Amino acid sequence: MKVQVISNSGGQLPLPMLDSKWGLTREKVFPLSVGKEYTVHAITALKEVFWYYLLDERDLPYPVWYPSPLFRVSDGSLPAHWVVNHTANAMTQDRVGSSLITFKEWANDPSFYERLVEGEPGTVAVFRNERDMSA
Template identity: 30%
Template sequence: MRAVCIANDPKGLADHQQSRAIAIESSYPLTVGKAYAVVGMTIAERAFYLLVRDDSGGPCFAHAGFFELFVAPLPAGWRFGLEAGIRASGRDLWSEPSVATWGYPELVEDPAHVQALLEFEPSALALFESYVAEAEGD
């Protein structure tokens, strides 16, 4: 599945697409007009994100509002997980922000994998890269 970038500044998103971190977010390393392989999706708080490899080569949970609208079948092998954030409210949402995740098995089934990606742990990055390469080959 691929998504074409149409924006990269979160301050330009509609209010309902912004996370509570909007005050400290800056432009994402994404190129407007470029197509990105999507290897996962998540809803955290009230925002919807696509997991792509950004222009610096790392994993990036980019706001779905940064991409053109598209319809695509879910890739073979993807999983879906409904997470604790679906029940969280108020302050609880800060500690359990993830509502739902779609994507490759480890992204959905291993709670430590997302944190490992965000911390650029080599084993998590290697796994991420293997799924990006597979998605780009489609």
Template identity: 25%
Template sequence: MEVTCVKEHVDGKSEISMEYNYGGAPEVTAGLSYPVAGMSIYAGVAMVLIRDDAQLPGWYPMEMFDVRDPRMPSHWLFAKYPGSEYLQALWGYEELINDEFHYDALLERDNGALVIFSNRLRGSGVADA
């Protein structure tokens, strides 16, 4: 799956999602395309996990993007979190779904998680497109 940035900011409900993940301004550029490593529903907002302009994993609201290539990798897995107030659903590569610490480790910029993220993007078939 690949998305193209159509706006570099968010409004309304999506601001909650951005505050949790970054606490700062988004690092994406309108007109550029980004391979998607995962998707989530966070606080009721559809999010995509991409490698942003800072070359780091980032969760961004889908409202910032158009879908360039809608094909999802066949190896993606899914999990739901009915007891969570914020993270409600998650799609993506194996470690994102099966390793209970990987999601947070990406946000904390843990080196091991960053290596896994990069390797999974490289294997997605669109990372170098």
């Protein structure tokens, strides 16, 4: 899946998405290049919109999530090997948690992203392989 940046400004986000405790303010400038196309590595839903995980302009070795209103979908096809999973929040009694659409190693492992950010070699290798397949 590919998306193209139409805005990198919090000023373009819908009012219900703004939340200062999340850093989502009208003044926020996201490290994205307007007009550039990015590969989506995972999709989640929060605050009633999709969020796309992608490699941004900071050149981090892991994808970061961004709200979908900042983008136009340029290629909506999903890789055939992606799966959907939902993880309940163990801290609450309700079923609120997180849903994720991505490759199975990430979707089926609640600690995958944390290990990726921490640079765990096996997890990094899995992500690099997936990234290279979707390039």
